[in-house]
């Protein structure tokens with residue numbers, strides 16, 4: 001189980017400071033949610049963590065290892081996976097084939113001593129396991145383009161799981177997913193809890209408060225509070241800056 005430590009991270013777009021001296025200690029095995037109003041800088045921060053976006057200053061460490069200067073593929077190799085933007089699902093391939101490709105990418109040439117049939121079986125077995133963990137094994141043989149939006153999101157989760165992450169970055173996994181699909185997704189994440197470390201960006205506060213061990217609140221690029229869901233819910237500064245406004249809108 002791996003920790004993710006962020007120290008004094010910064011990022012500006014022109015004169016706009018989007019990540020402003022952010023420090024975070026994500027504990028091994030916890031689900032750490034990052035919430036905040038639109039434009040607070042959540043997606044920018046997660047892009048800096050995944051390596052998709054460089055940082056102007058500060059550092060990111062995976063366990064003891066400083067990964068600040070590593071590329072996104074190198075971070076994935078070390079076990080840092082991002083769902084849902086590292087993946088591009090191939091619509092004309094089946095659900096199983098899409099995940100098998102991710103398994104193959106992870107395994108590199110480690111199946112090279114297998115014959116073709118045995119190799120395919122090993123890939124499919126690993127892919128089916130990831131699909132089952134994402135609650136989608138019953139749709140293994142369906143073309144990706146025929147999946148519903150909610151199922152598509154679960155396929156993206158399965159692809160991330162197939163890389164066997166030690167830390168998983170989840171960027172609004174419930175966006176556009178409603179009703180039962182959202183409940184299934186939350187239940188899936190709940191089952192995965194404790195298997196690896198998760199950083200969750202999500203606007204759905206019910207899901208956040210159900211899943212997260214701790215919550216950090218980002219406002220104008222700064223973390224204004226970190227705490228348990230209960231502590232965050234009742235923090236007057238958080239209510240004034242964000243939650244009060246959200247609840248009123250709801």
Ligand SMILES: Nc1ncnc2c1ncn2[C@@H]1O[C@H](COP(=O)(O)OP(=O)(O)OP(=O)(O)O)[C@@H](O)[C@H]1O
Nearest residue numbers: 013014016018036037038039040041042043044045
């Ligand atoms: N590539 C870019 N160039 C210039 N400005 C950018 C760029 N990416 C993001 N921004 C700006 O940075 C700020 C933070 O954006 P970001 O998407 O990180 O916020 P967010 O908290 O994820 O928002 P949302 O909740 O709406 O997804 C916004 O003001 C946005 O316009």
